[in-house]
Amino acid sequence: MKKMSSGLVLMLCVALLLSACSGNNGNEKTGESNSGSNSDTVTHLKFWGAIPEENGPKQALDTWNAANPDIQVEYVRYINDEAGNTKLETALLAKGEIDLFINYSMDKLVKRIQAGMAEPLDTYVQNDSFDLKDQFGENAIVKMEDKTYYIPAIILNDFVSINKSMLDEANLPIPTDWTWDEYVSYASKLSKGQGNDKVWGSFVNGAQPKIFEYMDKAVKTELGANAMYKEDGSSNFDNAAFKKYLDVMFQMEKTDKSQPPYAEAKMSKMEGSRMFLGGQVAMNWVGTASLRDIKNLESYPHDFVTAFAPPPKISTSSKNIGGGTGYLDYVTINSQTKNKDAAWKFMKWYVTEGNEPLIAGGRVPAWKHADQDKVAELILGDNAEKLFDINSFKAVAFGVKDFVVDTKFDKYPELQVITNEEGERALIGDETTAEAVANMKKRADELLGK
Incomplete structure (x- = not known):
């Protein structure tokens, strides 16, 4: 019985040691995700947007989550009116509520950048050699204080x-x-x-x-x-x-x-x-x-x-x-999120191939490498010629x-x-x-x- 107790103590000590080694030392894949998950292998992200889930966001996130079991994204819808935007900004001030969010007007985006709510993206862009000019065009992104804070997901012509x-x-x-x-x-x-x-x-x-x-x-x-x-x-x-x-x-x-x-x-x-x-x-x-x-x-x-x-x-x-209207759906990363690397990985996917399910609702991708014939087919639907x-x-x-x-x-x-x-x-x-x-x-x- 004594040997068994010693063995249990030893096992607990090893478990605690392993837990400490895998603790929150800059590693996102910990249990300390924004969703409060206890998993030590999955990062959970919360992605806020105003488009009804059934109009494309759910299908997009289902596709991402199936292909990326280590980074699971939850969509949270807010209403794009004054009350909804206030709710968004209140949640941004409460750490842990939002990892990424979409802005639907430049004036509100600028206000949020000035308030320190958006994470600069330049380091991520440089580290991944992600050519924004090639991907989205020369004037798609306006730098503020010489920093890049957002990427537009769509063009609303x-x-x-x-x-x-x-x-x-x-x-x-x-x-x-x-x-x-x-x-x-x-x-x-x-x-x-x-x-x-x-x-x-x-x-x-x-x-x-x-x-x-x-x-x-x-x-x-x-x-x-x-x-x-x-x-x-x-x-x-x-x-x-x-x-x-x-x-x-x-x-x-x-x-x-x-x-x-x-x-x-x-x-x-x-x-x-x-x-x-x-x-x-x-x-x-x-x-x-x-x-x-x-x-x-x-x-x-x-x-x-x-x-x-x-x-x-x-x-x-x-x-x-x-x-x-032009460029819209300005995707940003919350400056307060603990999961910035995972958020960037998802964001880069979403603003390129990831938001394809939203095309049928009239949201033309800002991504310049999208197939225009396919975009037209998805937007215009089955009765296009009629x-x-x-x-x-x-x-x-x-x-x-x-x-x-x-x-x-x-x-x-x-x-x-x-x-x-x-x-x-x-x-x-x-x-x-x-x-x-x-x-x-x-x-x-x-x-x-x-």
């Missing part, structure tokens, strides 16, 4: 969806490079009918009427990044591009009557995609995410082919074709080589409010477009000068 039957009936070709003046002409020619039978040539305002969002996209084709700001820190609303956009909207709504009036659209909560698929709108400025609605014949039955055109430019000399003009889709989905990426966000939410308020006054006729941009300039400069 903006484009104009056009009812091809209506286009053919009006003897108009699919535009491949056009200005707002040409867009106005198309809208006028595509409008027809009255009252309940009215077909509007255009609906620019997305899901529901929005001024700032679409004005910002439009002027970026002319002005490039940080369009709202001058170099001296004042606002740029006195640039002719802002007035031009309001003039175009005013002409279509009030003069040509080729687009629903802003007040009516806002009051009745008109939805551009629903009206387009219902045959009430000929052209609708949307993004790749809306393609899932076009494919959804059960909810949106229609029998016409959808063609695509790039967003109109302010002028023929505009060079920044990619003035829309529902889409495939060549025009490929032109807008893959034609833009680099997108405009903002880096300045001084008083950004307040500037959005000013733009929406003054723009609305112009479109309902309470002030002229010249007065509207003058008031935007005056109010924004006062704000930025504080």
Whole structure:
């Protein structure tokens, strides 16, 4: 009995010694993972994102977890609204809750980087000889303080969806490079009918009427990044591009009557995609995410082919074709995670081949080595030839080589409010477009000068 007890003591001592040797000495594969697992062979990561799990993330993580038994990743969904983003940031401050997370706007990403919530990636990139320029393009990543903090997983293109039957009936070709003046002409020619039978040539305002969002996209084709700001820190609303956009909207709504009036659209909560698929709108400025609605014949039955055109430019000399949303799903590693090496390994996979299951939902990979034919096939679905003009889709989905990426966000939410308020006054006729941009300039400069 005594020998047996001594043997047990010896075994316990050896076990404790082995446990100490395999303790938390920089080795991620310990029981001290963020999920609180007691395994000494598996690293558990928590990956936060806003896309519903059933729309691709679950399939992506199932693929990773099956191939990587030593690094298991759990997806945690948060809602991409103010409450959801606050929840994310609160969890980032609580150590152990998040290993990786996706950001869905550059202004929020910048705020999180400045707060020290994101891990610099340069050492990992260099150690793996991971050529970001080759993999994602020269302008896909904006360095901050000369450091790389994120990699974009997708490109969310903006484009104009056009009812091809209506286009053919009006003897108009699919535009491949056009200005707002040409867009106005198309809208006028595509409008027809009255009252309940009215077909509007255009609906620019997305899901529901929005001024700032679409004005910002439009002027970026002319002005490039940080369009709202001058170099001296004042606002740029006195640039002719802002007035031009309001003039175009005013002409279509009030003069040509080729687009629903802003007040009516806002009051009745008109939805551009629903009206387009219902045959009430000929052209609708949307993004790749809306393609899932076009494919959804059960909810949106229609029998016409959808063609695509790039967003109109302010002028023929505009060079920044990619003035829309562009790079998105900015993947970052939490600076507080204890599992940085494992997080990087998963992140590198996810932003290249790993997010393929999300393509069907309209999320075009930012990874330049993705198979474009396969991407188009996955996005457009089984009824592609019946529902889409495939060549025009490929032109807008893959034609833009680099997108405009903002880096300045001084008083950004307040500037959005000013733009929406003054723009609305112009479109309902309470002030002229010249007065509207003058008031935007005056109010924004006062704000930025504080």
